[in-house]
Amino acid sequence: MSAVLMESGDGIRGIEVLGTADGQAGLLTPAALAFLAGLHRRFESARQRRLQTRRSRQADFDAGALPEFRADTVHLRAADWRVAPLPAALQDRRVEITGPVDPKTVINALNSGAKVYMADFEDATSPTWGNLVQGQQALRGAVAGTLEFTAANGKHYALKPFAQQAVLMVRPRGWHLDEKHVQVDGEPMAAGLFDAGLFAFHNARALAAKDRGPFFYLPKLESMEEAQLWNDVLAQVEHELDLPRGQIRVTVLIETLPAAFEMDEILYALRERIVGLNCGRWDYVFSYVKTFRRHRDKVLPERAQVTMAQPFLRAYSEMLIQTCHRRGAHAMGGMAAQIPISTDADANAAALAKVRADKLREVTAGHDGTWVAHPALIPLAQAVFDERMPGAHQKHLTREDVLVTRDDLVTPPLGSISRAGFESNVEVCVRYLAAWLDGNGCVPIHWLMEDAATAEIARVQLWQWLHAGDLHLDDGTPVDETLFERALMTLPSLAATDIPGASRINEAIGLLDRLTHGDELEDFLTLPAYRRLD
Numbered sequence: 155m156s157a158v159l160m161e162s163g164d165g166i167r168g169i170e171v172l173g174t175a176d177g178q179a180g181l182l183t184p185a186a187l188a189f190l191a192g193l194h195r196r197f198e199s200a201r202q203r204r205l206q207t208r209r210s211r212q213a214d215f216d217a218g219a220l221p222e223f224r225a226d227t228v229h230l231r232a233a234d235w236r237v238a239p240l241p242a243a244l245q246d247r248r249v250e251i252t253g254p255v256d257p258k259t260v261i262n263a264l265n266s267g268a269k270v271y272m273a274d275f276e277d278a279t280s281p282t283w284g285n286l287v288q289g290q291q292a293l294r295g296a297v298a299g300t301l302e303f304t305a306a307n308g309k310h311y312a313l314k315p316f317a318q319q320a321v322l323m324v325r326p327r328g329w330h331l332d333e334k335h336v337q338v339d340g341e342p343m344a345a346g347l348f349d350a351g352l353f354a355f356h357n358a359r360a361l362a363a364k365d366r367g368p369f370f371y372l373p374k375l376e377s378m379e380e381a382q383l384w385n386d387v388l389a390q391v392e393h394e395l396d397l398p399r400g401q402i403r404v405t406v407l408i409e410t411l412p413a414a415f416e417m418d419e420i421l422y423a424l425r426e427r428i429v430g431l432n433c434g435r436w437d438y439v440f441s442y443v444k445t446f447r448r449h450r451d452k453v454l455p456e457r458a459q460v461t462m463a464q465p466f467l468r469a470y471s472e473m474l475i476q477t478c479h480r481r482g483a484h485a486m487g488g489m490a491a492q493i494p495i496s497t498d499a500d501a502n503a504a505a506l507a508k509v510r511a512d513k514l515r516e517v518t519a520g521h522d523g524t525w526v527a528h529p530a531l532i533p534l535a536q537a538v539f540d541e542r543m544p545g546a547h548q549k550h551l552t553r554e555d556v557l558v559t560r561d562d563l564v565t566p567p568l569g570s571i572s573r574a575g576f577e578s579n580v581e582v583c584v585r586y587l588a589a590w591l592d593g594n595g596c597v598p599i600h601w602l603m604e605d606a607a608t609a610e611i612a613r614v615q616l617w618q619w620l621h622a623g624d625l626h627l628d629d630g631t632p633v634d635e636t637l638f639e640r641a642l643m644t645l646p647s648l649a650a651t652d653i654p655g656a657s658r659i660n661e662a663i664g665l666l667d668r669l670t671h672g673d674e675l676e677d678f679l680t681l682p683a684y685r686r687l688d
């Protein structure tokens with residue numbers, strides 16, 4: 155790593171940029187670095203306090219406490235208030251495509267015909283320095299309308315005219331992650347502040363001039379105080395960039411179990427800029443397992459059985475719809491993991507049928523839009539929403555029939571763990587980790603989209619199953635070290651294949667082995683894995 159120490163007397167003293175990537179000088183200008191350092195100095199201690207609160211809340215859960223609706227905000231839940239009116243560009247969000255931030259994906263997604271493209275620095279991006287710099291450059295080119303790309307096979311990619319493009323939203327990384335390549339006064343800056351701050355610094359005025367934002371998706375929040383912190387950050391960004399207050403708009407992912415108990419509160423904390431909540435189902439399941447890591451009575455069945463039709467997930471999504479519609483916000487659905495299967499027509503039809511059923515469930519329940527993983531799924535999702543949702547949204551569906559209690563949200567579904575389910579968790583963890591370490595944050599594995607959220611479910615389940623004691627597979631086999639080691643032993647041969655990240659397979663096996671055997675559950679896979687990047 156090389157270091158660029160900015161210490162002229164021009165207000166950017168103390169900023170160190172570690173690592174080099176093509177084009178970084180044009181992004182990390184002295185003015186941009188000063189702006190980022192200002193955000194760090196103003197908000198880092200508040201971020202650390204919020205992370206400490208997460209740790210103490212988890213200690214309570216580990217001691218047997220259950221999440222509960224807050225007593226100190228009853229008045230806020232009971233009162234009538236609505237979020238600020240939504241901008242025209244975000245009235246109709248029926249199909250949103252998400253994807254990593256490399257130039258080809260950015261162009262394909264913006265050209266895809268979806269209403270929105272969420273450019274993802276979180277679950278779908280491995281945050282190598284090169285990926286981050288390239289992603290910020292691609293997004294800057296996209297906003298300027300100049301982004302082009304030529305692939306190694308010679309295929310050329312260019313943007314469609316602006317009016318035909320999806321609306322751009324950006325998902326910065328969550329509060330838990332550091333960006334180690336930018337150090338301020340000797341501390342790594344918050345990854346989310348780096349992603350959102352740098353994007354806003356270079357693009358906010360151009361987007362505001364077109365009434366297009368900036369628009370952000372905020373991931374992995376756990377409380378209204380964390381939402382308030384984002385609100386403070388974005389108000390400061392608006393102030394420094396001379397944007398009108400409330401110009402920056404956000405959609406918040408409700409993808410942690412604690413946040414499900416604070417939906418109203420999160421909307422309230424961000425009421426001047428929030429436009430919707432989204433059911434981030436994969437991180438939500440991950441968070442459920444993590445929250446109840448020490449609760450023997452809340453062990454989930456294998457990943458494939460934990461579908462949105464399970465009562466605890468249906469309760470969460472219906473409560474999200476009810477809450478959003480009461481407050482004038484969009485209630486966005488989530489992502490089915492199936493992707494098109496190019497090699498087998500029957501399997502492809504079955505996969506598409508699962509996606510269609512998922513979208514039908516969402517639109518029938520009252521969601522105002524949904525996510526797809528792949529451009530080929532857009533027509534399918536759009537057809538389902540067009541048929542059932544003739545208007546731009548369906549916020550008139552107030553879902554007053556929904557009554558969700560704490561027990562509805564925390565009661566686990568019945569189910570089992572098969573040998574295939576156990577082994578699949580081991581394989582997915584190893585293959586995903588290997589790809590991530592190799593710089594690829596979203597990969598197809600057995601024709602399912604796997605990203606940091608889906609892989610996390612597999613990882614924390616393995617830890618919980620092995621630490622719960624006295625669990626058995628559905629064929630009676632004990633869930634123990636022997637079962638885990640046997641499953642791991644089959645995987646080193648993957649290093650000789652051409653799957654994404656093959657060269658990092660053995661490293662991934664070692665890391666999963668350590669994570670699964672640890673006495674304490676690591677909060678995020680990406681924390682130890684990030685120490686190995688770059």
Ligand SMILES: CC(=O)SCCNC(=O)CCNC(=O)[C@H](O)C(C)(C)COP(=O)(O)OP(=O)(O)OC[C@H]1O[C@@H](n2cnc3c(N)ncnc32)[C@H](O)[C@@H]1OP(=O)(O)O
Nearest residue numbers: 252253259262263277278436489527528596597598603607
């Ligand atoms: C839990 C959550 O957080 S969900 C959000 C995070 N997850 C995501 O964003 C999923 C994004 N999806 C993807 O990355 C990909 O679709 C994958 C990895 C699942 C599958 O990728 P591939 O196997 O490469 O797909 P495939 O080969 O069928 O791609 C065909 C074309 O579609 C493009 N494409 C595929 N997915 C996307 C996408 N999400 N956005 C834009 N273009 C895409 C490919 O670039 C390729 O383009 P080309 O024909 O110009 O070369």
Ligand SMILES: O=CC(=O)O
Nearest residue numbers: 434435436437607
């Ligand atoms: O970010 C989405 C999720 O499901 O997790």
Ligand SMILES: [Mg+2]
Nearest residue numbers: 277434437607
């Ligand atoms: Mg997520």
